Amino acid sequence: MLRIGVIGYGYWGPNLVRNFSESLNATVTMVADLDPARLALVSRRFPTVRTTTSFAELIADPNVDAVAVATPVRTHFAIGMEVLRAGKHLWLEKPMTETADEALRLADEADRRKLVCYVDHTFVYTGAVRKIAQLMHAGELGKLYYYDSTRINLGLFQRDVNVIADLAVHDFAILDYLMREQPIAVSANGVNHFPGTPENLGYLTLFYGSGVLAHINVSWLSPVKVRQVLVSGSEKMIVYDDLLPSEKIKVYDSGVHFTEDPDTIRDLRVGYRTGDMWAPKLEDTEALSVAVEHFADCISRQQVPLTDARLGVRIIQLIEASNRSIRERGRSVTIGSEVVRS
Amino acid sequence: MLRIGVIGYGYWGPNLVRNFSESLNATVTMVADLDPARLALVSRRFPTVRTTTSFAELIADPNVDAVAVATPVRTHFAIGMEVLRAGKHLWLEKPMTETADEALRLADEADRRKLVCYVDHTFVYTGAVRKIAQLMHAGELGKLYYYDSTRINLGLFQRDVNVIADLAVHDFAILDYLMREQPIAVSANGVNHFPGTPENLGYLTLFYGSGVLAHINVSWLSPVKVRQVLVSGSEKMIVYDDLLPSEKIKVYDSGVHFTEDPDTIRDLRVGYRTGDMWAPKLEDTEALSVAVEHFADCISRQQVPLTDARLGVRIIQLIEASNRSIRERGRSVTIGSEVVRS
């Protein structure tokens, strides 16, 4: 039974405590937060869990085998390093750290100490993304053409990270899992509409050596909420709409026509589709619950998580390259190739 | 009664003939096409309209006051110039010409001869775009933040123009009509997945001096058809979905929250909207019919059309700048300021 300490009981922390509590392979022994009011909530909902305002105390506690960190990003590196140095396994919320350099140092430290360092890119554990991966890796899509994601919604502005580190990282993680190659460059544009705040709108194009293009449209300033990804290949095309209650994934036959015949053009202009569509049944276990089991399993079997520290590093590098490109109005920026999948 | 000759009876020509025929202010006297089979169709549907395989014969005919050109883009300049030199008014399908230089020469020729030169950017005449313009120009949206358009569909690949000249031009024309300023630079990425063909996928960001960003996502290789535009300001935000049979335009109150309170964050993350929504009634006259009346009216009253040759020039310049940026992987390209609204 893995004994978990959770640092940070703000927005995401309660989800961690709930999911670790419900696992048969883990138990939450302690929760730390600077705000006693938040800790009172813990005590009310989980009377047997101990609480503290000192994260050092939590890390040092002998009843804690692994620590999940759900604090603001700027604190991830310091807390994470302390956890590893205490010889404990580490679960870090995304994004992993503020800089790729910090991420790399955490990854190295975890390797040195043979500790599991998991970064919580939860989307990789959803039934939808696993189904897309299964179809892609089985070659069903044929030659891959592009990936196009729209993640936009209204209203919640964060102060410590921009919209790329908040939303585009989901696509970075999904792409890392789906693709057999790493992007070589990124061209990005973005804007902060409110002076002194991070970018709230971003448009990113990732270039791959194979010619595949990945485009990501992220925004905190959209009147409607959209979570839609297109993945398109020579044989099949996938539409993944994460907001649908059912049929999140639709698979279409690809179809391309080169023609100058006016009647064909009219039919194609007016029409919508020419083939069958198929919506496969998806696993609907909560992704965070799948991730919790995976984390416990990696610790007990001494394995590397699907979303390990090296993935975390690659994603921070992508964030950094994207931000550099935004400052240069779309000029494409080469992505460091020094880090490879462990 | 304006007497119209139509050159080109392929995909779009039949729509022109039908709409000019149904106007009380115009009549179609002649249709030219290189293919006798297409002309036979004309005779069957419109027995009183004369036909010819010679566009020169049509242009020279004394019963033709104005010529509508719906031929491949590469022929627009030559045919258009001949029409103007014959002293006749000109209706050109979009895009106006292959190069900005050609477009400029046509615009100058029309000005010199005091002839109407209309470029058929039909979207400007839809009830939806006119409603958005009305709301924007009345200041309802407050300070403008961004314009974000997605125009994607499957299957029809053109050989003579790329997806930007085919689809993004709709947004170029709409933006030209909506905005009180011209874009100063463009950063674009795109790809042709089939060697030897023009780009079938394009992602464009237009920069405006005021800080507004316009983003355009166009594709001929999408499994689903989307025609959606977001226009967002400090007071109101608009969602314009052109594929809906009703309620194409939805107007939302804007709402932005800067917070680190976990409960507010959770509500905003999970939730969708916090205000009322309003879907105004739209004029539903066919846009091409509105355009036909506008063309006839401009000729009879010697006025400049809303979508005149100068607009056509500005759009070709945007296409050229976008294509240059694509070749340089997103580097932003300044847009020529030598041409101003007439």
Added chain:
Amino acid sequence: MLRIGVIGYGYWGPNLVRNFSESLNATVTMVADLDPARLALVSRRFPTVRTTTSFAELIADPNVDAVAVATPVRTHFAIGMEVLRAGKHLWLEKPMTETADEALRLADEADRRKLVCYVDHTFVYTGAVRKIAQLMHAGELGKLYYYDSTRINLGLFQRDVNVIADLAVHDFAILDYLMREQPIAVSANGVNHFPGTPENLGYLTLFYGSGVLAHINVSWLSPVKVRQVLVSGSEKMIVYDDLLPSEKIKVYDSGVHFTEDPDTIRDLRVGYRTGDMWAPKLEDTEALSVAVEHFADCISRQQVPLTDARLGVRIIQLIEASNRSIRERGRSVTIGSEVVRS
């Protein structure tokens, strides 16, 4: 080449003239309407078609082989009978007549004279309904459970027929085509919200000997337009949404659970679906054009149309039984079995 005369150039007549004109197996020689303004429209669009305000003149014309009647329902019987007595084939708009007795007399007259009498229940010729029929008749749905249709929209009130004769007849015709049995009774409710007008709202339940139930919800007074049919069997269930531009037909695996386990109940309550979904490609030829070819074909090959006079009779009987049930507030009314499929 079948020579057609069309009587009635109001709402539906123009569609008939256009479709017969575009057929390679038919030509429209004459159109009759009481209103010279409507005839002027015919002459403008189809200068070679003759016009008359006398339907008798049209019926007697030796250049007319078959007559399509698109006049108000109350005139169908008299005009139809005159057409048949003149020895000409008959195309009648739906509903066939005002009473089942009139319908029966037309059917008998057509049989006696060996003339084709087609009733225009166009839905039977759509790609969607033909696909459902193909799946059902191949046994794909398993044992049939029910048919449930919603046809509601706003605003157009007719004076000579009620909403059942206007909208529910579509379902009557579809059911007649899909089912291998005839309904034995009907229980119906309805209301006219505006005194002195026919019912504008109707709810019908048809009973079949096999235990299948068919329910039909029709309205002229709905804020939204809906055209949705569910067809449900022990193996597959179909959702047919006629307003979707693509994927009009979705096929689901059936799934039924008898349980009192609280966790299963919660999953089923909250969840949506448990199996795959499949949206087959549909034929998208205009249904009226398919019907026109079928009519011409039946005449040339002396065959009985899919939607013949006997079908027309059965449908009028259903309307009559439904209206009787409405007057008796839902009491079920047995449907006359005297007429069988020819």
Added chain:
Amino acid sequence: MLRIGVIGYGYWGPNLVRNFSESLNATVTMVADLDPARLALVSRRFPTVRTTTSFAELIADPNVDAVAVATPVRTHFAIGMEVLRAGKHLWLEKPMTETADEALRLADEADRRKLVCYVDHTFVYTGAVRKIAQLMHAGELGKLYYYDSTRINLGLFQRDVNVIADLAVHDFAILDYLMREQPIAVSANGVNHFPGTPENLGYLTLFYGSGVLAHINVSWLSPVKVRQVLVSGSEKMIVYDDLLPSEKIKVYDSGVHFTEDPDTIRDLRVGYRTGDMWAPKLEDTEALSVAVEHFADCISRQQVPLTDARLGVRIIQLIEASNRSIRERGRSVTIGSEVVRS
């Protein structure tokens, strides 16, 4: 602080325990269930709550002021009566009892003892239904025409109640809250597709003295989940789609046209809407949480709940009348008027 005992920890019980626990005006002191495994779940999540397999022990416990009953319907009467006789307030899940007679006896007993007897028709406490009530009671809809509800979904079959007692009761409760009058008769049809089980499909029409018709379509055997209600009046019409994440309520201007002009008919046939649409912001507090506060408030202030025992009785009477009508294939059954709103 109201001290609550909950009997039954199956599907709905956990929701009751969670909502009473989170209220600042109530606390859960005890939970009873026959199944020790369910009680172990309670202890795990709420270690301070006492558990028992004896509901009599719970009812007798001096630390219990009010009892919430979430057991199978057939036990509601016996348990409910015992609760009242112990002098404790009663919260009953819907439907209240198996028979109207039982419901009436509970209502009388509660009155006699001046105890609060709440029946959990939760929909009445949703933001959507409260908004509709507010619009209706303010006269915004004009003269009311009809109410039309569709509540269909797949897969969960109950053994002790039919689909009317499971799903149509939601509409019975909503109608009771919205309407200023009680229905006078019901015509219903339904079927059980699986021998020996209760009806899984039901179509109900309620008649009101004012001429208003309410239609309810309920099913456990639909391939798609639908929760849609139309409420239509002479001035406004409402569409209430409970499955939408936002904009659950849309308000349309009513519009009715009596015409025989073919062009108007064509426009109306093809078109969708002619006026503006408005989607008001809704309260999004969880309905059960609103109900819990209302229950605590009624007890502390000795008031009658919005969904009291008399409402429960009226609803059971409607179920009984509907079931009788189903057995008689739609014959309309008069609803007992002996019970009036308290």
